[in-house]
Amino acid sequence: MNGLDEAVAASGSDVISASAGSLRERFEAAFMPNYGVPPLVPVRGEGCHVWDADGRRYLDLIAGIAVSSLGHGHPALVEAVSRQVATLAHTSNLFVNEPEVLLAERLLGLLKAPGRVFLANSGTEANECALKLAIKHGTATGRTYFVAAENGFHGRTLGALSLTGKPSIRDQFGPFPLDVRFVPYGDADALRQAVTEDCAAVFLEPTQGEAGVVPPPAGYFAAAREICDATGALLVLDEIQSAIGRTGHWFAHQHDGITPDVLTLAKGLGGGMPIGACVGFGESGTIFAKGDHGSTFGGNPVSSAAALAVLDTIERDGLLENVRTVGARLAAAVDAVDHPLLARVRGRGLWLAAVLTTDAAAAVQAEAQRAGFLVNAVQPDAVRIAPPLVITAEQADSFVAALPGILTEASA
């Protein structure tokens, strides 16, 4: 333990931070109002637990929006990041660094298809890269428009936002310079209608995350692949939330037995360190020429080392198997809870939504927090559960045991 750890262990967290109440007030005064004021001030974490500024412990069932794949304070991540930051923290794209090369090779190996990688710092930037590839593909082949899904989410920067099919976050920032046509998610016929030989690319999530963890009907991605092959549109899969083990496979599209033309990654890849990746398969990997794209921080050695530690740990500790078994157990147990507020559960692996019978998700989130569990009201009627991939069956069971009481409090 270092001095800081000892101080925290000795006296809760108060020694290093102001009270939760005062930090929330100061947050409100110092930050733009785009997030409102979040309800909790976590100050440290260990495994699947976090502690707030008042010393209360919570079971983390949201993992910083499906990001903290290894939980908090995982020794492999701590070691990799600490070693790399002390060795070489940054090079920029003017130079090659070893961790970025190892990471790109590792990702291509897991994807089992020839391709090329671009490293970015976030999900939306990974999608900006994919969009620029698609624009260049469209320009070269006379294609003028893009197709994406209603209720889809691809990020907040203007390119990714223009692909985002949620009017409440999109419309006030338009009009956008791209012709993006939206189709209902999961409807293969609508996709077939929308995608012609003038379409440059189709952007889809393998399961819609922000829409409330909505999986597609069986066969949808096989149809999407076939439609894109027939028309020459690129199939771009946004796996920013779904990949890196979240569904029990390394990548969610592996459930569907297809390979996209372009794939984007972020969230769980760095285990909490900021990183994004865009992978172009086959010819899509060489659309960019020298000078077409770049990022000062992209390929940062510390984030790359973190991602390598995440991938190594998932493999070494058999976490894909843990995701499948604990995920199936959790889904079945939540589904078996008999409560008038709970309609059903959807999703796969450790990426679930408890669907409610009324718009009570915010109340369920608040009551869960009061009971010591962090979940997320992803939609007015859906509560997202996306714990670290290291969660144990016992930890999942403890949430299921508390759930009826949480639902009753939320209905009151």
Ligand SMILES: *Cc1c(COP(=O)(O)O)cnc(C)c1O
């Ligand atoms: C979170 C998310 C993004 C945006 O990622 P940021 O890192 O917040 O920019 C894009 N697409 C999907 C599917 C996401 O879940």
